[in-house]
Amino acid sequence: MPDLKRFQGLVLVGVMSASTLWLAATGQLELYVAPKHAVFAVVMSSLGLLSVLVSAMRVTVHHHAEPSPRLVPRVLAGVGASVAAVVTAAMVLLPPATLTSATAAQRDVNSTAPLADTATLDEQSAPDASTSNLSLLDWASLLRQTSDLAFYEGKTVRATGFITPDADDPSNVFYVSRFYISHCAIDAQAVGVPVYMPGWAGTYDADDWVDLEGAFDVNASTTSAQGIAVTAETVDPVAQPADPYIYK
Amino acid sequence: MTDLLTRTRPKVARRAQRIGLLIAAGGLAAVFVVRALTGDIALVDLPNAAQDLVTLTVSVMIESLGFVILGILISVLVQVWIPDRWIVKVLPRNAAARRVVISVLGVLLPVCECGNVPLSRGLIAKGFSVPEAMTFLVAAPIVNPVTILTTYQVFGFTDGILISRIVGGFLIANLVGWLFSQHPAPGALLTEKFAADCALPAEGDHDHDHSGSRWQESRDLFARESAAVMPALILGAFIAGLVQVAVPRSVLVTLGSNPVWSVLALMALAFVISICSNIDAFFILPFASTFMPGGVVAFLLFGPIIDIKMLAMMRTTFTTTTLVQITTVVALMSAAIGLMVNFYA
Numbered sequence: 178m179p180d181l182k183r184f185q186g187l188v189l190v191g192v193m194s195a196s197t198l199w200l201a202a203t204g205q206l207e208l209y210v211a212p213k214h215a216v217f218a219v220v221m222s223s224l225g226l227l228s229v230l231v232s233a234m235r236v237t238v239h240h241h242a243e244p245s246p247r248l249v250p251r252v253l254a255g256v257g258a259s260v261a262a263v264v265t266a267a268m269v270l271l272p273p274a275t276l277t278s279a280t281a282a283q284r285d286v287n288s289t290a291p292l293a294d295t296a297t298l299d300e301q302s303a304p305d306a307s308t309s310n311l312s313l314l315d316w317a318s319l320l321r322q323t324s325d326l327a328f329y330e331g332k333t334v335r336a337t338g339f340i341t342p343d344a345d346d347p348s349n350v351f352y353v354s355r356f357y358i359s360h361c362a363i364d365a366q367a368v369g370v371p372v373y374m375p376g377w378a379g380t381y382d383a384d385d386w387v388d389l390e391g392a393f394d395v396n397a398s399t400t401s402a403q404g405i406a407v408t409a410e411t412v413d414p415v416a417q418p419a420d421p422y423i424y425k
Numbered sequence: 426m427t428d429l430l431t432r433t434r435p436k437v438a439r440r441a442q443r444i445g446l447l448i449a450a451g452g453l454a455a456v457f458v459v460r461a462l463t464g465d466i467a468l469v470d471l472p473n474a475a476q477d478l479v480t481l482t483v484s485v486m487i488e489s490l491g492f493v494i495l496g497i498l499i500s501v502l503v504q505v506w507i508p509d510r511w512i513v514k515v516l517p518r519n520a521a522a523r524r525v526v527i528s529v530l531g532v533l534l535p536v537c538e539c540g541n542v543p544l545s546r547g548l549i550a551k552g553f554s555v556p557e558a559m560t561f562l563v564a565a566p567i568v569n570p571v572t573i574l575t576t577y578q579v580f581g582f583t584d585g586i587l588i589s590r591i592v593g594g595f596l597i598a599n600l601v602g603w604l605f606s607q608h609p610a611p612g613a614l615l616t617e618k619f620a621a622d623c624a625l626p627a628e629g630d631h632d633h634d635h636s637g638s639r640w641q642e643s644r645d646l647f648a649r650e651s652a653a654v655m656p657a658l659i660l661g662a663f664i665a666g667l668v669q670v671a672v673p674r675s676v677l678v679t680l681g682s683n684p685v686w687s688v689l690a691l692m693a694l695a696f697v698i699s700i701c702s703n704i705d706a707f708f709i710l711p712f713a714s715t716f717m718p719g720g721v722v723a724f725l726l727f728g729p730i731i732d733i734k735m736l737a738m739m740r741t742t743f744t745t746t747t748l749v750q751i752t753t754v755v756a757l758m759s760a761a762i763g764l765m766v767n768f769y770a
Contacts, residue, residue: 186652189659190494191449195456197487203464209484214491221491226453228498232644233449234442257656264486264659267479269456270463271471274480279473283670288714360579362484363669364710384473 185258187229189265194225196268204419205273210361211424275421276356278341278383281367286341286352287317288366297322308332313355314423317368324404329393334407336389337415338369340381346401349375353389353407357423365422373397373406381412388413474670481666486659489704492571493658496703497650504544505642513552524560524602527553528595531565531572541565542738549742555611560602562739563755566702566729567594576725579706584718585766590725593762597726601754605747614747616740654701657734661700665708668694678715687720688763692756695728702729723763730755 200206201219210218300306311319313336319328336353343350354369356362372389373396381387389412396406471479516523544565545558553561566572568591580586608614680690691712700708709724731752739748 184648184652186650186655187449187648188452189655190490190651191453192456193486193490193655194494195453196460197490199457199460199464200487206487209480209487214488217491218487221494224498225490225494228494228647229453230446230449232647233445234644254656257660260663261656261659264479264482264663268483268486269459270468271479272464272467274476276477276480277473280477280481280670283673360707360710361488363481363488363665363708366714 185261187232189261190225191229192265192269194222194229197222198226200273207420207422207424208273208275208362211358213424214360275417276362276365278339278354280365281339281341281352281354281356281369282344284365284367285344286354286367286369287320308334312336312423313338313353313370314357314368314425316370320370320405326393326395326405329405332392334370334389334391334393336370337386337418338389339384339386339417339421340377341367341369342378342383343371343398343401343403346398348378349373349398350396350401350403350406351377351381351383353387355421355423357425359425362422368423371396371401371403371406372409372412373401374409374412381414386415386417388415478663478666478670481669482659482662485662485665485704485708488707489658489662489701492575492703493654493701495571496701497647497654500544500650501643501646504547505639505646513548520554520606521599521603524557524599524606527557527560528564528598528602529568530561531567531569542735542742546742549615554606555614556602556604556606556608559605559751560598563601563730563751564594564598567591567726568598569702572702572706572729575703576706579710580713580721584721586718586721586725589722589762589766593722593726593759594729596762597730597755597758600758601751604750604754614743616742616744653738658701661698661708664698665700668698677712681712681716681720684717684719684764684767687717688723688760688767691716691720691724692727692759692763695724696732698728698732700728700732705729717767719763719765719767722766723759726762727755727759 197206197218200209201215201222206215206218316334316336338353338355341352341354343352350371350373352367352369352371354367356365356367358365370389372391373394389407389409391407391409391411393405394408396403398406516526541562545553545562548561549555549558573587573591576587576590582588605611605614680686691709695705698708705725705728709721712724713721736748736752739751743751
């Protein structure tokens with residue numbers, strides 16, 4: 178009688194390691210973990226695959242006198258095994274994907290935009306300051322520092338991101354947003370710039386990637402919490418970039 | 426029986442090994458093929474929230490996988506290749522001093538908490554007293570280089586989280602060890618069937634067939650450890666993703682911004698998700714922006730020692746009464762340290 182539980186562990190390590198290596202080989206591992214962790218993930222997954230192969234050669238079965246587990250541990254083990262099977266199957270069968278506007282909305286866009294290593298008010302207040310190199314993260318950081326319209330006067334916003342409807346006025350305001358990530362997707366935080374565009378949903382869908390160009394103005398929305406928003410000159414649909422996340 | 430087969434019919438054994446290798450290699454190749462075929466095809470059109478649940482879960486799994494594999498391999502190294510007498514005989518004779526040294530043994534034996542349960546059982550079998558084994562069991566998941574490294578990687582020295590975790594883990598372990606050393610009959614803390622349940626045999630235990638080589642033992646242990654750890658890892662990753670998707674941020678912010686609730690809520694979360702100490706810092710990172718640092722510290726202290734998975738595993742060794750007592754002490758100490766960080770740090 179084969180020890181099925183023993184094979185369960187090997188199968189899970191093997192499938193997860195193989196899937197991780199496939200993601201790395203196809204350049205998609207960074208959809209899940211930051212580049213700084215990718216090498217470690219690849220090395221350890223390779224070791225995991227090797228260990229599975231070596232362990233699968235074991236033909237002896239080491240039996241110990243183990244008591245029959247009680248009901249609660251048995252149920253927990255059953256739930257754990259079922260979830261493990263479904264999640265592992267999803268890892269293999271579903272195409273890799275980025276986080277969507279649902280998570281951006283759930284985590285509140287710009288609620289935690291970092292201030293370190295981003296554009297500062299002092300830098301951007303200088304007469305010769307240029308906005309051409311500002312990223313979406315820079316704009317989000319500036320928005321957390323001030324909503325004074327005078328500061329944004331004469332500054333052109335250019336940014337690429339996906340559309341997240343504004344929670345308070347989804348009909349008239351959306352964010353051009355992206356996620357920034359420190360370690361892996363679970364610590365992703367959404368950053369973005371609000372855009373006032375009544376009836377935008379007739380032209381675009383949530384999660385569409387767009388290139389935005391425009392300038393800040395008073396937000397004409399009566400229900401949005403944002404005091405200022407970009408009035409767009411152009412909003413052009415684009416393909417999702419190869420590096421959809423911002424890594425910090 | 427199979428070992429007898431290995432000794433008496435080596436050709437059959439080698440053939441069986443080849444078959445095992447071929448099945449594993451074929452299975453892994455099949456994963457690569459399926460992954461390549463399904464990489465661009467949306468077999469099902471998931472709603473955004475469900476898609477994000479999958480993405481978040483897979484993200485935690487990939488981030489954690491390397492550390493779990495590392496932990497299992499080190500566990501194999503310690504349990505199979507390092508003689509137990511190296512550990513037992515170098516310890517001081519004074520009981521308190523022994524516990525202090527034992528509580529930092531995790532630096533040399535950096536296995537996560539799942540691996541610590543069978544290791545502690547083995548240490549008792551090799552001469553550790555029950556309180557000493559408890560001290561190791563409590564301290565090792567926290568006071569070990571992998572956990573310290575990942576906690577540092579995530580938090581650095583921000584808000585004293587790393588220092589509070591290391592010092593707190595050390596203190597709790599020694600307190601637990603000292604309390605149970607006062608027990609008149611420490612042997613009564615163990616389940617009656619512990620000797621029979623013990624996965625690791627004492628030297629000279631002829632009931633266990635160790636005629637196979639250490640390599641065979643290593644392969645077997647890798648399989649058993651991964652079978653114990655991997656489902657818990659995936660379940661923990663799934664619950665972590667589910668909490669992220671399902672619990673409104675406003676609820677988390679409300680709980681997290683209160684000095685007391687931030688501690689209690691994250692301790693409850695640690696108990697439920699049962700995530701490995703090597704990677705729990707990664708898990709709690711997204712909560713760090715909404716929860717007070719004391720809550721994070723309490724999570725990082727309580728979770729590695731007491732959670733659903735660990736209690737189930739420890740029940741194989743300790744009586745229910747003992748586990749209730751350990752849980753109470755660890756919970757009170759974790760909460761106290763977390764509150765101190767919130768109020769004074």
